[in-house]
Amino acid sequence: MTETTVAGVLAELAALEEPGVRAVNENHGDDHGVNLGKLRALAKRLKTQHELARGLWASGDSAARLLAILLCRPKAFERAELDAMVREARTPKVLDWLVNYVVKKSPHAEQLRVAWSADPDPVVASAGWALTTERVVKRPEGLDLPGLLDVIEADLKAAPGRLQWAMNSCLAQIGIEHAGLRARAVAIGERLRVLEDYPTPPGCTSPFAPLWIAEVVRRQAGRPAPA
Template sequence: MPSMTAADALAALAALEDPKARAVNERHGDAHGVNLSKMRGLAKQVGTSTDLARELWDSGDVAGQLLGLLIAKPRELSADEIDRMLRGTLSAKAHDWLVNYIAKKSPLGDDLRLRWIDDADADARAAAWSLTSVRVAKKPDGLNLDGLLDRIERELRDAPSREQWAMNETLAYIGIHHPALRERAVAIGERLQVLADYPVPPNCTSPFAPLWIAEMVRRQG
């Protein structure tokens, strides 16, 4: 059992509040002032507890949600709970962590992918595309890759930003991991030009699908 209650954990987070960290975080869509390295340290102190994570999630506190995602066990959360959490994220980071730390590690991940892929909410669809990228890379059997490329070709350019980013990842992953479809994936990217002008620091890979595909294929040798 964790040594902290939800009130204790929220108080500990409040004690870590740093105005400089808040200014940086808020620029990225996260209304809290806790350094993420310090938050991870607190998560280690708290220990794993899905029950406590549920309480923190429902606290209405942005940092509390993030801490909850660090201490939850994905296998202990039902599909309905994960769905509710997705729709109740309070920050960009909470959405990203929920997808990467919970949905992708849940045995219900593919059920969630199918549940969200045609959802009316663009953030839910974004989560589905992130889960689709995992399937494309690791377990493509049963996926209609040509059908995915058809949909990407129709929807990528005009998709909301978070969904567009995740859909673009799926496009790149198809090109990287499936040589028979590589030429088509590159052609779609070249035609749509999505993220072609995205600023990239030195020595980092561009998210523009044709460049991303080329670089990853080059590394595969």
């Protein structure tokens, strides 16, 4: 793809910019103003174009990077490319989409999970923990789940921002998916009280791990909600 094509797509994205959308996104740490429904519609029209995706990512624009994630071929990236991309993805939505839509589909996902989880950069480490949570739920074989709980118990309280959220999600999923470790996961959550006061809209599940675990287990068992 030529630079002109990349420039043309960037111009389309600029035309989709809405100040109201940007204001809402900025409240969540994101820095673009493109409605995601419209961005997905543009991706559907453009279809998969891996080299165009690379060019859009290189622009550094967050909306362009989200579009790039939808246009790329996840398995076409080398491990070093994905590592660099995660280190460049500093806004929550770009990082979330990159991990969930690209890295999780990559043949390098497990190697990156191990490397990132121990990374000194907390944003990179949060990506590693997100991949670990994926394994806790879908492929727990070979994971040291009690060992993960040890790390969570020691480090969750002091973990910054996104890393704390990712580790807390792993704690909750261990409690939800692994009945033998549920009591310990709940006890850790009760002791640390992480996200206990997080504002949760009516009808949504609290991210406070003991409540999260109890609610999902209740739903899976088909039990009625408590009065």
